[in-house]
Amino acid sequence: MEAYPHFQQQLADVIADIQENGFYFADQRKHLLRTLNELENTSAQADATHTDIGLIHYYIGLISSDEYLGKDEALKRLSTAAVMQQQASFLSDMQQVKLALVLGELHRRFGHDNEAVHYFDLAADLVDDPSIDPDLRIGALQSVAYHYHEMEMYQQALGLNLAARYTCVEHFPEEWDAELPLLQNLAENTYCLGEFALTEKYLHQVVEYAVKLEDEEVEVNGLFKLGVLAFEQGETDTARDYLQQSLQAAERSGDDDLIAMAQAGGKRAERKRFVLVLNNELPRTITDRHCL
Structure with a gap:
């Protein structure tokens, strides 16, 4: 010894x-x-x-x-x-959650989806306890929701992000910077589920919180996504208004990269809308596969 x-x-x-x-x-x-x-x-x-x-x-x-x-x-x-x-x-509680999350991620990298879901579910179960630190609960639920969204398990991802937001509002009611990414996630989840009215609601909240937090990039991006959503619903005038607001927000920031991003985004949305009109069709998304 x-x-x-x-x-x-x-x-x-x-x-x-x-x-x-x-x-x-x-x-x-x-x-x-x-x-x-x-x-x-x-x-x-x-x-x-x-x-x-x-x-x-x-x-x-x-x-x-x-x-x-x-x-x-x-x-x-x-x-x-x-x-x-x-x-x-x-x-410890935190180490157990970390272990489950990393095992889930590793199994995903190996293509073992059933095993990945097992460990992601375990991580969510481990924080489903009132005695668990709320920061740990929010972080774990958000992480699992991210992976489920990437695995196209949108309903499960939505439920976990809603639970994370509830915990956030309950324990940190004035910490908008903690709630903002959850609102962004909820917009993505509902969009992929075709719940476009909810998507619009969450995107408006994203923009509202971004303005409060003076997060210009999120504000510009949120307004752009509202424009994309309006284009997809055939609301061309509303869409152009959102895209103009997005560009104006970028110009107020004085950030050249942000301005260039807003300009490129507006042109891309207009161009793809033109293609949609020519083809007389409206695909599910005109942007990236898993997000607005």
């Missing part, structure tokens, strides 16, 4: 380093992985505990998941951590 205190301190130090500094850069990840692998190699000699070994698998898995070629190792390590967590809990 003499080796254990030194082992335990080394593991505590590397975990503290990860929690404080993250692992955003390749050199960081390389150093952390080397240290964790060295600790794993000495774990038997140090008589490491279930928690120690589980945390080593957990952190090696998280770090490996950020590496371009590390998804195989990440899936193996995090799957082991998940089994060990079921045997005897060693992760």
Whole structure:
């Protein structure tokens, strides 16, 4: 047991380093992985505990998941951590949610949709508890909703974003910057479900909040999307009005990139509307596949 205190301190130090500094850069990840692998190699000699070994698998898995070629190792390590967590809990609430989310993301990258949904559902279930920190709940629900939207599970994504917004309004009623991305998500979800009246409602709220927060890019984009939506409904004059408002908002900002984006967006919408009239058809969307 003499080796254990030194082992335990080394593991505590590397975990503290990860929690404080993250692992955003390749050199960081390389150093952390080397240290964790060295600790794993000495774990038997140090008589490491279930928690120690589980945390080593957990952190090696998280770090490996950020590496371009590390998804195989990440899936193996995090799957082991998940089994060990079921045997005897060693992760905090936040770590359990993170584990489920990353496993879901990894399975998506491998094309294992059923497994991905299992872990995304688990992440949502883990935060379905009044005692859970509301920030953690909002973040987890928003993350799962994002993946479900990308998987074309629009109804499920909508439900999760609504739950996240409810939590946000309940706990942070004046924090518009926290609610704004949820309103943007709700606009996307309802649009893909064909609930265009709701989409319009949410987009108006997006623009309203963007003005309050002086977020010029979101304001310009929100007005542009209202224009696109109006074009798709055959409301040409209304659409052009929104596109003009979008350009005016960009010009007020004085941001050349934003002005260029608004000008290009308006021309693109007008051009595609002209094509629609010629073809006498109205496709589901005139922009990107999964978003307005």
